[in-house]
Amino acid sequence: MLPGEPVDFSHGDVDSEAFPTTPASLQIFMDGVRSGGNQAYTEYRGREDIRAYLAECLGEFTGLAIENADELIIMPGTQGALFLAMSANISSGDKVAIFCPDYFANRSIAKFLGSEVIDIRMDYLDVDCGAGLDLTQLENAFKVGCKSFVFSYPNNPTDVIYSREEIGEIAGLSERYGVTVIVDQLYSRLVYKGHNYTHLRETSLSPAKLITIMGPSKTESLSGYRLGIAIGPCEIIERMEKLQAIVSPRAAGYSQAVLRTWFSEPSEWISERIMGHQQIRDDIPRILRSVDGLRVRDPEGGSYVFPKPDEPEPNRQKTSSVVRKIVGRSTDVRPCKCSRASREKCRNPLGLEAFCLWRLGRWFYFGTLQFFSQIAKTQLVSD
Numbered sequence: 001m002l003p004g005e006p007v008d009f010s011h012g013d014v015d016s017e018a019f020p021t022t023p024a025s026l027q028i029f030m031d032g033v034r035s036g037g038n039q040a041y042t043e044y045r046g047r048e049d050i051r052a053y054l055a056e057c058l059g060e061f062t063g064l065a066i067e068n069a070d071e072l073i074i075m076p077g078t079q080g081a082l083f084l085a086m087s088a089n090i091s092s093g094d095k096v097a098i099f100c101p102d103y104f105a106n107r108s109i110a111k112f113l114g115s116e117v118i119d120i121r122m123d124y125l126d127v128d129c130g131a132g133l134d135l136t137q138l139e140n141a142f143k144v145g146c147k148s149f150v151f152s153y154p155n156n157p158t159d160v161i162y163s164r165e166e167i168g169e170i171a172g173l174s175e176r177y178g179v180t181v182i183v184d185q186l187y188s189r190l191v192y193k194g195h196n197y198t199h200l201r202e203t204s205l206s207p208a209k210l211i212t213i214m215g216p217s218k219t220e221s222l223s224g225y226r227l228g229i230a231i232g233p234c235e236i237i238e239r240m241e242k243l244q245a246i247v248s249p250r251a252a253g254y255s256q257a258v259l260r261t262w263f264s265e266p267s268e269w270i271s272e273r274i275m276g277h278q279q280i281r282d283d284i285p286r287i288l289r290s291v292d293g294l295r296v297r298d299p300e301g302g303s304y305v306f307p308k309p310d311e312p313e314p315n316r317q318k319t320s321s322v323v324r325k326i327v328g329r330s331t332d333v334r335p336c337k338c339s340r341a342s343r344e345k346c347r348n349p350l351g352l353e354a355f356c357l358w359r360l361g362r363w364f365y366f367g368t369l370q371f372f373s374q375i376a377k378t379q380l381v382s383d
Helices: 025-034 048-062 078-087 104-112 135-143 164-177 234-247 253-261 269-289 316-327 340-346 352-366
Strands: 072-075 095-100 116-121 146-152 180-184 210-214 228-231 331-334 379-382
Touching (some): 048 072, 072 078, 078 146, 078 180, 078 210, 078 228, 095 104, 095 135, 104 116, 135 164, 146 164
Parallel strands (some): 095 146
Antiparallel strands (some): 072 228, 210 228
């Protein structure tokens, strides 16, 4: 093992110098603090005037007006929104469809709730447009009684954007079989040039069967404020609020004030932010393609890259060589200390001993080495 500080890719911390937070966010947060209890102790679902503002902005952004601010809830981060949305809809024994690969928490939460997960294949490396979804497999899952379908869009970790036709098919199948769809659109503003994004809310899918999750933590670099929102039918939002009242009981009141900066950035701010990310993104596939035996697709939206080796389980030397190419200096990878069962669930592309390496894209995206081992306990040591 080489000497040096451990580096972990299991989560990313925003490099505020590379990607500053939205303009005036800190000032608005301080204004909220100065307003005292009026801002600190909001309704459990969030301060009403802020929800009304978000309803107008997000209705326009997602292609379908939000008629009632009660169709929206503010939550402590999109992770919290995802957990409560699934908890409000999924019971023990329910069948839940999830893309493979997709955001690891989708499967973890579904399993925690005692549901049966049905994997839906996604051959993202074998198509030039869309995600290569196995829509026949998805329909078969719905036919056998799948009640909920949970997925991220753009897909995390592949950064693929589903085609308009794929989104239309998802909407049509879900409507036909009465399936509730929970879609995590955290990266929906970070779409790269040449790619189009179709919101599920602008399709034929009934709003009564759709929960949309969004937040300002990634593109806008506001992750430290722990803010997320969910849009859905009033009865589901009410169930989520009841759960949140027990767990949180609300998104931090002072942080909620910062949501006033979301979708109100200066005119060129979002396009410049996307361009900054794209300049970094353009380098990652080029470097990865220089490694023999590694397949990679250009990210289309978001901040991940999900390479896949030719062999099913590359050895430690192969994994380390990939990391050396990325880091540009001598590196080593320590074996994962997860239980065997946990490793088998990781579904990582670069070998079970290096689960966290699928987050290489987030490391480049944030331009920082501030990652600490928590989930997979995989460590990268650099000289």
